[in-house]
Amino acid sequence: NAGVTQTPKFQVLKTGQSMTLQCAQDMNHNSMYWYRQDPGMGLRLIYYSASEGTTDKGEVPNGYNVSRLNKREFSLRLESAAPSQTSVYFCASSAGLAEQETQYFGPGTRLLVL
Amino acid sequence: GENVEQHPSTLSVQEGDSAVIKCTYSDSASNYFPWYKQELGKRPQLIIDIRSNVGEKKDQRIAVTLNKTAKHFSLHITETQPEDSAVYFCAADTGRRALTFGSGTRLQVQP
Numbered sequence: 001n002a003g004v005t006q007t008p009k010f011q012v013l014k015t016g017q018s019m020t021l022q023c024a025q026d027m028n029h030n031s032m033y034w035y036r037q038d039p040g041m042g043l044r045l046i047y048y049s050a051s052e053g054t055t056d057k058g059e060v061p062n063g064y065n066v067s068r069l070n071k072r073e074f075s076l077r078l079e080s081a082a083p084s085q086t087s088v089y090f091c092a093s094s095a096g097l098a099e100q101e102t103q104y105f106g107p108g109t110r111l112l113v114l
Numbered sequence: 115g116e117n118v119e120q121h122p123s124t125l126s127v128q129e130g131d132s133a134v135i136k137c138t139y140s141d142s143a144s145n146y147f148p149w150y151k152q153e154l155g156k157r158p159q160l161i162i163d164i165r166s167n168v169g170e171k172k173d174q175r176i177a178v179t180l181n182k183t184a185k186h187f188s189l190h191i192t193e194t195q196p197e198d199s200a201v202y203f204c205a206a207d208t209g210r211r212a213l214t215f216g217s218g219t220r221l222q223v224q225p
Contacts, residue, residue, distance in 0.1 A: 033212070042120075042203055042215040043158065050210075058212060059115070090157065101146050101207060105157040 002026055004106035006091050012112045013081045021076040021109050023091030031096030032074035033103065034058075034066060036087040043090065049074055050096060081113045116141040118206050120216025127194050128224050135219045137204035138186040146207040147180060147187050152218075153200045161202075162189070194223045 007022045025032065030051045035043040035058075045058030047066040055066050063085060065077045074093075078085060088110050092103040117140040127133050139147075148163035164171045164178045164187065171178050175194075180187040191198055201220050205213040 035215075040123075040217060042217040043213075044215070045212055048212050056212070059214070102148070102160050102163065103213060105159070107157050 004091055004093055004104055006089075006106040006109050008109060009107065010110045010112075012114065013078075014114055015082060017081050018077065018079050019081065019111075020078075021089055021091075021111075022073070023075065023106060024073045025093040025104075026072065027093060027095075027104065028071070029093040029095050029104075030071070031094045032068065033092040033094075034064075034074070034076045035090045035092065036060065036085075037090060037108075038087050046076065046089075078111075081111075083113045085111065086113045087111060116144060116206055116208055116214040118204060118214050118216045120204050120219060122219060123217065124220045124222070126222045126224060129194060129196060131194055133189075133191045133194055133198070133221055133223075135189045135202055135204070135221070136186060137188070137206075137216050138184075139206040139214075140185070141206070141208050142182075142185065143208045144206040145209055147178070148205050148207075148213070149178060149189050150203045150205065150215075151200045152203065158203060191221075194221075196223050196225050199223045 004025045033048040034046040049055045049068040052071045091106040094103045120137045145166040150158035151161045152158040177190040201218045204216040
């Protein structure tokens with residue numbers, strides 16, 4: 001039982017390049033999330049998917065797109081990377097049911113945009 | 115939207131002392147309040163949570179209290195140990211299952 005997995009672990013991009021961050025969970029969770037973590041700012045929600053087939057914007061969605069490929073997988077795409085998107089990206093999942101809100105995080109992807 | 119403020123940003127205590135971290139939230143509809151611990155270079159991990167129908171919850175050396183009227187909640191760690199050193203985050207959820215996090219508290223426990 002791997003929990004939440006993310007690929008890649010680390011990536012360097014040049015300004016304007018695109019990339020997709022992958023996330024998968026094996027806990028049969030309904031809800032999945034993408035956060036970014038910057039120093040001194042905690043975790044900020046980018047997008048989330050409350051259930052398969054739905055996605056919603058979070059606090060900082062600009063410059064990102066997401067795809068809930070199936071119940072297990074939720075990807076985050078940067079179409080044209082900017083230095084301001086240098087951050088650590090965490091994917092998380094939860095059962096998405098009342099009284100089962102606990103979010104489980106993946107190991108993170110460190111992204112550097114030059 | 116929801117806004118969560120967390121204080122202090124850094125906290126240093128002697129081993130064996132207690133540590134208290136406080137958070138306030140803005141949206142009275144928030145009904146779920148988890149606390150996460152993040153060690154350096156690691157993922158955040160849930161350590162305790164509380165729902166709005168409960169005023170206090172305890173798990174060994176860790177406790178959380180909630181004051182709905184004042185819209186604040188606190189994390190209490192007793193008998194601190196060096197392995198408690200980490201960054202702690204509070205969060206709030208209005209029921210949309212989208213957490214809003216505080217900015218974090220770096221706790222350092224001095225041996």
